[in-house]
Amino acid sequence: GAVVSQHPSRVICKSGTSVKIECRSLDFQATTMFWYRQFPKQSLMLMATSNEGSKATYEQGVEKDKFLINHASLTLSTLTVTSAHPEDSSFYICSARSSRVSNTEAFFGQGTRLTVV
Amino acid sequence: AQSVTQLDSQVPVFEEAPVELRCNYSSSVSVYLFWYVQYPNQGLQLLLKYLSGSTLVESINGFEAEFNKSQTSFHLRKPSVHISDTAEYFCAVSDQNRDDKIIFGKGTRLHILP
Numbered sequence: 001g002a003v004v005s006q007h008p009s010r011v012i013c014k015s016g017t018s019v020k021i022e023c024r025s026l027d028f029q030a031t032t033m034f035w036y037r038q039f040p041k042q043s044l045m046l047m048a049t050s051n052e053g054s055k056a057t058y059e060q061g062v063e064k065d066k067f068l069i070n071h072a073s074l075t076l077s078t079l080t081v082t083s084a085h086p087e088d089s090s091f092y093i094c095s096a097r098s099s100r101v102s103n104t105e106a107f108f109g110q111g112t113r114l115t116v117v
Numbered sequence: 118a119q120s121v122t123q124l125d126s127q128v129p130v131f132e133e134a135p136v137e138l139r140c141n142y143s144s145s146v147s148v149y150l151f152w153y154v155q156y157p158n159q160g161l162q163l164l165l166k167y168l169s170g171s172t173l174v175e176s177i178n179g180f181e182a183e184f185n186k187s188q189t190s191f192h193l194r195k196p197s198v199h200i201s202d203t204a205e206y207f208c209a210v211s212d213q214n215r216d217d218k219i220i221f222g223k224g225t226r227l228h229i230l231p
Contacts, residue, residue, distance in 0.1 A: 006160070034219070041126075043207065043223040044161075093160060095219070106219055108153075110160035 002028045004096050006109030013084055013116055021079045021112045023094030029074035030096035034106060035067075038091040050077055084116040119144050119210050121222035129228045132200055138193040138225045140182075140208030147213040150191040152182055155205040155224075164206070167191065178202075203229045 003026040013019050023033060032051050036044040048064075050056035050071035058064045066088075068080040077096075081088055091113050095106040120143040130136045142148060152164040165176040172184040182193045191208060208222040 036221075041224075041226075044221045046218055046220065049218060095161075105151075105163060105166060107163075108161040 002096075002098070002107045004030075004094065004107045004109040006094055006112055008112060009110055010113045011115070013114070015085055015116055016083055018080055018082045019084055019114060021081075021092055021094075021114075023077045023079070023096065023109050025075045025096045025098070025107070028096075028098045030077070030098050031074065032097045032106075033071055033077040034095045034097070035069060035077075035079050036093045036095065038093060038111075040091075044093060047079075081114065084114070086116045089114055089116045119148070119212055119218075119220045121208050121210050121220055123208055123222035123225050125225050126223065127226045127228060129230055130198055131230045133197045135196050136194065136198050136227065138206050138208075138227065140191045140193065140222060142189050142191065142208075142210045144189070144210075144212070149211040149213055150182075150184060151209040151211070151219065152176075152180070152191070152193050153207045153209060153221075155207065157204070161207065164193075198227070198229055200229045200231065202227055 005024045007022045035047045038044045046059050047062045048056040048058045050069050052071050052074050056069035071077040091111050093111040095108045097106040122141045124139050150167040153161040154164045155161050165174045167174050167184045175181045180195045205224045205226050207224045209219045211219045
């Protein structure tokens with residue numbers, strides 16, 4: 001099956017610094033990638049949708065200047081949390097979709113647990 | 118906009134007992150429906166999905182879900198649970214016509230009692 005790798009799996013950073021999370025589709029080309037945020041004991045909240053080579057589409061309430069998304073190639077998308085604060089601590093999950101693999105299913109990375117201290 | 122309701126945040130059930138995790142979605146337009154499972158400290162894995170055709174779909178580990186259009190439901194069932202089924206289960210929906218976002222419910226934590 002299609003594999004999505006997310007790195008790092010855990011990161012601790014100081015308040016005010018920026019953190020980059022990578023999401024890679026290992027064995028397929030991802031035409032669309034999604035970034036989710038999961039609060040403890042809650043559901044996944046869609047943050048943004050990105051298509052290769054174009055600007056990401058952010059969901060309402062998500063600060064695009066705070067959460068920078070780059071989808072530079074068909075196998076890599078990055079999420080940068082800028083000037084991180086403790087309230088940004090969360091579990092971030094990416095998913096990728098390819099029309100060649102499946103028109104319907106998205107494949108998920110393992111997630112990144114961000115802790116801002 | 119699509120929304121997904123999972124009425125139960127947590128479901129305790131004894132091992133080898135049957136279980137049903139409820140899921141309702143908001144819209145009556147054509148949708149794709151999914152159940153994802155998240156084991157402790159892991160990412161999401163697709164458990165099963167409904168795209169079209171038979172309204173009853175099954176997974177390889179004994180789970181099944183039935184799409185009920187009139188009730189806009191996609192409840193997940195298993196006739197006999199195992200301790201290894203302990204996980205968070207998320208119901209999700211995607212609009213067939215838009216084919217982009219997958220919207221998730223809040224999840225149901227399945228807690229298997231010995």
